[in-house]
Amino acid sequence: MPDYQLSHLDQLEAEALFILRETAAQFENPALLFSGGKDSIVMAHLAYKAFHPARLPFPLVHVDTGHNFVETMEYRDQFVEKLGARLVVGSVQESIDKGRVVEEKGPDASRNKLQIVTLLDTIEEHQFDAALGGGRRDEEKARAKERFFSHRDDFGQWDPKNQRPELWNLFNGRKHQGEHFRVFPLSNFTEMDIWMYMKREGIELPSLYYAHERDCVIRNGTILAVSEFVQPREGEEVKKMRIRFRTMGDATITGAVESDADTIDKIIDEVAAARQTERGNRADDKRSETAMEDRKKEGYF
């Protein structure tokens, strides 16, 4: 009898396809949160595979901070067109203009936390009852305990101490009016798995993930790319550096790493040798020991 064994990437893929189909089946009006970052690209690719040859039975939702890298936006539009998917954009700038949120002040202001209100408003406006996210359990300690199907109350809040147990392949997506779910099909992927999977699938990424020359400043030990939104402050020196990004977020807080990895194979080697987590360069996580949990409780991704 042949040895019917799946490789670890095949097992992770089979699990993610199952979760994506389960989301489409259990909810009336789901959506897939698409940031243009590598995890959401992989998730959208898996969604494409889950429903093939039909189109995605849900739209992609982009919560736009307005602080984007040009490359991310170009990539987004091309990718959405390739999938033939519907795109819904929730704009943080609009939330600010409408007075729903107030822009953070001070030297380290970012729009990261403001996304929460825009996200929840977008969910409410379109009456989404499940939002698929690209979060992984290995990336942050609060995420390590989150379920595949993660319940949110009327106010979009997560209650980490009161989560439903998840056993086998049985996912309980039942909810009351006004509540919704966040669903994480990539829960069991690690950063390395994501890269290996992208390589296997031949998924193209925004150019920012590959090493390139860029004007940078070093702020609080973090390498930031100089852009419309990040201007050098007094005493900061603009340097041309060879860098790449390991995660993608608000351009004002996403730190880069110095790197020569300009192909996916070199990136995999670099990830294998890395001694810092990929979020180690995210100023939003450095605000306090439980910064991620606090944001998640309020309704963050």
Next chain:
Amino acid sequence: MDLLRFTTAGSVDDGKSTLIGRLLYDSKSIFEDQLESIEESSRKKGDEHVNLALLTDGLRAEREQGITIDVAYRYFATPKRKFIIADTPGHVQYTRNMVTGASTANLAIILVDARKGVIEQTKRHSFIADLLRIQHVILAVNKMDLVDYSEERFNEIVAEYESFASRLGNIVDIQPIPISALNGDNVVDKSDKMPWYQGPTFLYHLENVYIGGEENHVDARFPVQWVTRPQSDKWHDFRGFAGRIAGGVFKPGDDVVVLPSGFKSKVKSIHTADGDLEEAYSPQSVTLTLEDEIDASRGDMIAKPNNQPKVEQNIEAMICWFSKTPLQARGKYLIKHTSLETKAIVQEIRYQVDINTLHKKEDAPTFEMNDIGRISLRTAAPLLHDAYRRNRTTGSFILVDPGTNETMGAGMIV
């Protein structure tokens, strides 16, 4: 590279965190910024040693109270295998978490303190691992440094454990390993302190234990999860049943039956986005098309005419209760089983198991949180099922409170 999921259970002082910390550290799965961050937290709290539990006890309440609330999933990989650890706390809501962690595991690590030997907790862990049908156990006899690396003491503990485990039916493979997690003896590298031990090191065994026989590749089962009907010119006539194979092997041309309707057809193709497959097996996620236009939808199951699951409304099951609200005889719940959701009523409570002594209690009126035992149910629609011991996917279910939507308990069909 393949994938091994294992579960660990225990309290802080039996060296579990040290053992996991060492595996993560030695496989370079702990990053410098993580280590710095927990060193800083440990210092702030005045701990003498770096508390590796802080790596995943990430919730505010856990950090403040120094307890683990929930199942934590950790990941590491060696060149041979990727590992997923379901790490469950030893005390609060112990049973519920251990059952949850064990439900997806291939292997359980039973940690024993060499000074204390087999204690109640050891038996509890083993009983639950067995109940959830984990076939492989590593009996890690830890803190060997504190018993002078004594072969005699090790053999004594192994003999005691094996005599207890002979009463458990599902565990087929027990690998005892003498270790010192603190000093690293026999964890990754062979210890020079225990020349009498000829077996594998802890990591070597995790990397090499054969788990291929666990999926059921005999009984073909395909719960329909979603019907794929593209609204496009190119795929105009395509009608596919998407799902994850729960057992057995499917090939184009196979005779199949759709349950519960009983309509028969043949597999026309096994569709994936990467092209059609020559065969597909559990646990692959695929889309099946059939030769005939048959009505099938979510909750139905595709099987082979000569090998069908049971189709019954009266179900006997072992359950574990999770909720603060007790289970009641005659209580009504929603039941989720494969892709089917229907109603169920508790017919009778047969007995409870005292998981410390393995004795049966026959006069239990209810199930409180963490109770385990046997009940009978009647469901509104028939469950297309197999016994849990034959198939973990078609033999398991959860009960949901129709009012609060909470997951109340988990069941394994006898």
